[in-house]
Amino acid sequence: MSNAKVLPLLEPADGQGVAPCCPPLTERPMTAVEAETAARMFKALGDPVRLRLLSAVASHEGGEACVCDISDVGVSQPTVSHHLKKLKEAGLLTSERRGTWVYYRVEPSVLAAMGKLLAMPAAA
Numbered sequence: 001m002s003n004a005k006v007l008p009l010l011e012p013a014d015g016q017g018v019a020p021c022c023p024p025l026t027e028r029p030m031t032a033v034e035a036e037t038a039a040r041m042f043k044a045l046g047d048p049v050r051l052r053l054l055s056a057v058a059s060h061e062g063g064e065a066c067v068c069d070i071s072d073v074g075v076s077q078p079t080v081s082h083h084l085k086k087l088k089e090a091g092l093l094t095s096e097r098r099g100t101w102v103y104y105r106v107e108p109s110v111l112a113a114m115g116k117l118l119a120m121p122a123a124a
Contacts, residue, residue: 022037
């Protein structure tokens with residue numbers, strides 16, 4: 001049993017998608033909670049196998065992939081499952097079981113929030 005806790009992104013009150021977890025680095029200093037959330041996402045991407053898995057899902061037709069289609073990343077199936085679990089815990093992937101297989105989807109709003117986190121402000 002894992003003792004890792006999932007820190008979901010906040011749902012905005014207006015219901016217009018997922019709000020970023022954290023402000024851009026150049027906007028203001030992060031709170032401890034914001035830094036923990038961002039660090040968990042970036043830590044999940046710090047492993048080459050996880051980055052390959054996320055890329056495989058993101059680039060797959062329709063934006064989702066069956067685990068059977070993305071498991072050829074040079075590690076055993078149990079290791080693939082472990083890495084997919086870490087990506088889910090970080091909020092980067094969602095999954096849905098369909099019969100025997102699990103299908104994974106990238107959370108586009110999460111990737112957009114991560115991109116905004118690192119974006120430089122527009123020149124005035």
